[in-house]
């Protein structure tokens with residue numbers, strides 16, 4: 001049976017053979033108990049991500065020679081189940097060499113892209129300090145960065161790991177922040193700084209992660225990380241803006257450096273202002289909620305009452 005989308009692979013196809021086209025987002029070679037090598041693939045398209053095994057990897061190594069992570073492949077496989085999760089056992093793999101519209105194979109934000117861009121602009125328009133506007137002009141609304149910023153995912157796994165994911169994540173945070181700012185009656189300058197921190201907190205993910213459809217972390221990302229890189233780039237821009245007040249600089253840079261909220265989560269300093277703390281809490285809420293919702297979605301075919309454990313939250317979720 002030929003499936004057009006991976007979402008069509010359901011329990012009804014258990015033990016049946018299928019043919020599908022998908023994006024190969026992960027290859028891991030492992031060794032079974034009998035000493036034989038097998039391969040773990042993660043296949044995805046815009047509808048679903050599925051794990052797949054290639055058991056007789058060693059005997060077929062030549063078939064896989066020209067296949068790399070990031071390729072679009074056609075597969076013939078049997079639908080199986082492992083630990084109550086659907087999985088494919090791959091029998092044959094073919095590299096697709098023709099030009100392909102990648103957006104069909106890479107998960108994309110379900111939010112409307114034009115609307116998201118408009119909303120980002122609305123938050124920018126709320127900023128009243130000219131020097132903070134200049135900082136955002138340089139790092140976000142400039143020819144060099146705008147398109148990349150809007151297209152990038154916000155994470156490699158866990159949350160917002162899709163096209164336009166960073167933009168969606170930043171907007172979620174801005175909405176959460178806005179609610180708190182109104183409720184707690186933040187001053188205009190606090191609002192300006194909070195918007196800047198929210199927009200820039202994960203900005204350096206555009207340096208930390210490889211550009212989609214390639215996946216993974218860049219060398220610079222592994223060596224320096226998005227927290228330092230974001231603070232460093234923001235600082236370089238700030239230094240060139242005339243009369244940028246020192247306290248605004250300190251607060252914005254502290255907000256970027258402190259956005260993970262604790263030393264254990266990788267922040268070198270803790271949030272030292274109310275605006276930095278609000279962005280941290282909003283960032284956590286955006287990431288946690290998105291990761292729980294996509295985890296539940298991925299586990300919705302399970303018969304059990306609970307999903308498997310979601311590692312970043314340390315618990316399983318109720319599915320009924």
Ligand SMILES: [Fe+2]
Pocket residue numbers: 201202226259260
């Ligand atoms: Fe971050």
Ligand SMILES: [Fe+2]
Pocket residue numbers: 169201202283
């Ligand atoms: Fe974030």
